[in-house]
Amino acid sequence: MIPSIPELALMRGLRPDPGNNRGCAIERRGAPERMSRPPARGLLAPMPASNPVLVRNRILSTLAKTEYRRLRPGLEQVALQENEVLYAPGDVVRYIYFPDDAVVSLLFDVDGHRTVEVAMEGNEGAVGLAIYLAGVNSCNLSIVRDPGTAMRMEVNVLTKCANQRGRLQDLLRRYVHALVTQVAQAGVCNRFHSIEARLARWLLMTQDRVGSHELRATQESIARMLGVRRSSVTAAAGRFHEQHMIDYCRGRIEILDQRRLRAASCSCYGIIKRQYDSFLN
Numbered sequence: 001m002i003p004s005i006p007e008l009a010l011m012r013g014l015r016p017d018p019g020n021n022r023g024c025a026i027e028r029r030g031a032p033e034r035m036s037r038p039p040a041r042g043l044l045a046p047m048p049a050s051n052p053v054l055v056r057n058r059i060l061s062t063l064a065k066t067e068y069r070r071l072r073p074g075l076e077q078v079a080l081q082e083n084e085v086l087y088a089p090g091d092v093v094r095y096i097y098f099p100d101d102a103v104v105s106l107l108f109d110v111d112g113h114r115t116v117e118v119a120m121e122g123n124e125g126a127v128g129l130a131i132y133l134a135g136v137n138s139c140n141l142s143i144v145r146d147p148g149t150a151m152r153m154e155v156n157v158l159t160k161c162a163n164q165r166g167r168l169q170d171l172l173r174r175y176v177h178a179l180v181t182q183v184a185q186a187g188v189c190n191r192f193h194s195i196e197a198r199l200a201r202w203l204l205m206t207q208d209r210v211g212s213h214e215l216r217a218t219q220e221s222i223a224r225m226l227g228v229r230r231s232s233v234t235a236a237a238g239r240f241h242e243q244h245m246i247d248y249c250r251g252r253i254e255i256l257d258q259r260r261l262r263a264a265s266c267s268c269y270g271i272i273k274r275q276y277d278s279f280l281n
């Protein structure tokens, strides 16, 4: 059984991790801007065609101006709240979401008592696209892990736009391939690689998507994403902390040494990153 929404709310709790709540370096320096902004409040007004909203989604920003202008009337900017469920198992996809700075996790249920993240979609992504193209209802949970904004478009409007001249159709197709690679690699990673290597990969991938070396995550939430026990994450994070690769407290993690964290990660990080870096070219 997929966890209930209240259970999912615990996944990104604001509760401090016991034992890590006294005077950490992150706290002394103060919360970064992206952590201190007010919570998202739901759907914003549809974007007027004349409104020059900054587009940070990499698929949309890669389009030629003329093609983007054609899409713009069908796009609306929305604020995605932490733990907001975009698609639950059985849902029909109505909208494709193009995150700007939000990060969405694709979670699968494991034997009814835990979940595992098979992919994360950030500003390179188009959430819901793979399910829509397959012509099926969602079989997983798509949940907002990091709040922020996204542009969304109704699927029938997107289909019309993609069938017109331009790069959109090709970009979406290539994106789905990159996403499939990420899902497949996650399967390999979960089966063959150590928790330490998987944790390093997860931190680096999250950093790439939020665009900051300071991340929001508790050890409990990471354990649920990786499908492991919290004590395993605590041990791995503790080793990274001892080696001054990360700092953490109160649901925040700071990456101090990206180069060494990358060395500690498995090859999956590089394989997935290359796919995502190349699909836009």
Ligand SMILES: [Zn+2]
Pocket (backbone or CB within 6 Å): 188, 189, 190, 193, 197, 198, 201, 266, 267, 268, 269
């Ligand atoms: Zn791996």
